[in-house]
Amino acid sequence: MIPIMDDIDRKICSILQEAGRTSSAELAEAVGLSLSAANDRVRRLVAQGAIAGWQARLDPQSFGLGLCAFMLLDLSFDGEAEAVAELVSHPEVQELHHISGPHSYLMKLRVADTRALQAFLTRVVKPLPAVLRTESIITLDTAKETAAIAVGADR
Amino acid sequence: MIPIMDDIDRKICSILQEAGRTSSAELAEAVGLSLSAANDRVRRLVAQGAIAGWQARLDPQSFGLGLCAFMLLDLSFDGEAEAVAELVSHPEVQELHHISGPHSYLMKLRVADTRALQAFLTRVVKPLPAVLRTESIITLDTAKETAAIAVGADR
DNA sequence: TGATAGGCCGCAAATATTCCTGAATATTCA
DNA sequence: TGAATATTCAGGAATATTTGCGGCCTATCA
Known part of the structure; x- marks a missing residue:
């Protein structure tokens, strides 16, 4: 699978690196996709390694x-x-x-x-x-x- | 409210800064508390500002x-x-x-x-x-x- | 033009989170 | 010391979210 990244992928990543707990529903709405499609994207991005992990930012x-x-x-x-x-x-x-x-x-x-x-x-x-x-x-x-x-x- | 932080709080933060999507159930188990108690902790830590935010780490x-x-x-x-x-x-x-x-x-x-x-x-x-x-x-x-x-x- | 693959959607089941109540434990103050 | 007050915890119900699946549409290519 060639890890092509389109504008929607980038937008998803942009949102998630700012607010990592954004729900799939919100994410889907923000990028104009259905919940399941947005979820597929996130899962694919994690599988590809573009999203390397999730973390709480501590003060x-x-x-x-x-x-x-x-x-x-x-x-x-x-x-x-x-x-x-x-x-x-x-x-x-x-x-x-x-x-x-x-x-x-x-x-x-x-x-x-x-x-x-x-x-x-x-x-x-x-x-x-x-x-x-x-x-x-x-x-x-x-x-x-x-x-x-x-x-x-x-x- | 004085933000006292005990060992359990620190452990929670430690886990979440490594794996921010750890579920409350796992978290609770890891620190030896009930699900709701662990959740209360996380909410309090966010309110106190010790947990400053959540984010996806991008590659x-x-x-x-x-x-x-x-x-x-x-x-x-x-x-x-x-x-x-x-x-x-x-x-x-x-x-x-x-x-x-x-x-x-x-x-x-x-x-x-x-x-x-x-x-x-x-x-x-x-x-x-x-x-x-x-x-x-x-x-x-x-x-x-x-x-x-x-x-x-x-x- | 027909076959195929990839992306998308919506639904339903499984799972997780949130909210509420009550009990147990600490803490405060007279 | 002892009663009143706060905290913290646990369990369960209500709510929200995530996941898995089947089907539809569109683009691609022979």
Whole structure:
């Protein structure tokens, strides 16, 4: 099956990435299809992998996680894989990207406060043999933070 | 109402941020409560704001968005607010953080390819009067990318 | 023009959610 | 301490949603 995606599919995805609990009836109405047709679409999109999962978005503040930080990492080639495996295993690490440029990796962290960041750095990051250098970036204020992608459904 | 959160609340949140469509029955079973009690919890967590929303996680590749990039921005104070407002209005911009350190902002972008990144830079970023300098960081490989936070429910 | 496949619709059964009541347990205050 | 008040939980009925199925329509292709 060739995963062609038409405007209706995109609109469905657009709606669901904003409001994941939209009922099939509402969804059907929004895209102008019958309930069962809309449902078929959603099921197909999940099967195709375009919809990768469903999740509740939690409020970090409610869980005492007030600090978002980024960390640039310089890793030696030796032990790099082990370091990556160790880092991604921690829930404080939300993202870990291998990047272009003078640094090896960019890591996104979500922790309670600067104290917790310091603790994470000391307990987890620095002990890794591959870690040559780190540079921490604290977010002071967040203007936008979403995982939503540009589906292009509004045309 | 003081939003006290006990272990059961945390476990519920932990489950739902992994699998947002878990049925109340499953949820109830997982935390050892009756269906209605588990449901009450979820409703309360939503009302409190601990659960901020529900969403389908989409696969960027399926929508032709193969490139994740970060951009460090140096903005002049003059026109900063307008630049921020303009940037966050674009769906390609997933995140925009005001950060500590020598740069003003860190922006996360999701676009089709380097060509699209270049186009965004030329069409959207550079024309902003407040933009003094930019530094683009391309992600070569992503070891982890999640919005899940450390709920601390596994204790 | 006839066969076939894909998408859509509507209905009915199965399942899930919501709402209500009452009992048990904590908490507050005199 | 003891009574009054709140919370939290459980069960069940009413409501809503999801799922599965059969059939219709349309586009495609030989």
